[in-house]
Amino acid sequence: MMKVCDLMTSEPMTATESTSLLAVWERMNLARIRHMPVVRGSRLVGLVSSRDVLAAAPSRLVDEDEQLAREMLSRVPVAEVMKRDLITVLPDAELETVCDELLERKIDCLPVVDGEGNLLGIVTASDFLKLARTLLQMTRRFETSGSDMSAP
Numbered sequence: 001m002m003k004v005c006d007l008m009t010s011e012p013m014t015a016t017e018s019t020s021l022l023a024v025w026e027r028m029n030l031a032r033i034r035h036m037p038v039v040r041g042s043r044l045v046g047l048v049s050s051r052d053v054l055a056a057a058p059s060r061l062v063d064e065d066e067q068l069a070r071e072m073l074s075r076v077p078v079a080e081v082m083k084r085d086l087i088t089v090l091p092d093a094e095l096e097t098v099c100d101e102l103l104e105r106k107i108d109c110l111p112v113v114d115g116e117g118n119l120l121g122i123v124t125a126s127d128f129l130k131l132a133r134t135l136l137q138m139t140r141r142f143e144t145s146g147s148d149m150s151a152p
Helices: 021-031 050-056 066-075 095-105 125-144
Strands: 035-040 043-049 109-113 119-124
Touching (some): 021 035, 021 050, 021 066, 035 119, 043 050, 043 109, 119 125
Antiparallel strands (some): 109 119
16 A cells, blocks of 8 residues: 655755745745745744745735835745644555545645654645556556456
């Protein structure tokens, strides 16, 4: 049975509570990620999503000055918008259980922590999509090789 540690992203990109929203936004865009754990040392203290940053950003309808918007985001620490009450998962949790959790709660990621709350990684809906793609590709290769998948 596959475990979270088999799928998670180890050593994810992180922020500290004092990291500015602008820095978080720029890092997220550069790395093409949508979630960033917030740590104090190695301990998980929050999670910020690209939606959180966008919600805190000044509206372009109100403020057409991009430089001013960037300046404003540079003054707001991530601690002001991050989620603090987090659902986390242990690295030895079964993937099926974690998948059910993501679906039932309609969330896109779960931070992976050890028993003391130290961040070990993150598992995302995108990780599950990559796994599904790999399994579909394996199924296609197996089917085209003439093998019968229904055989015991």
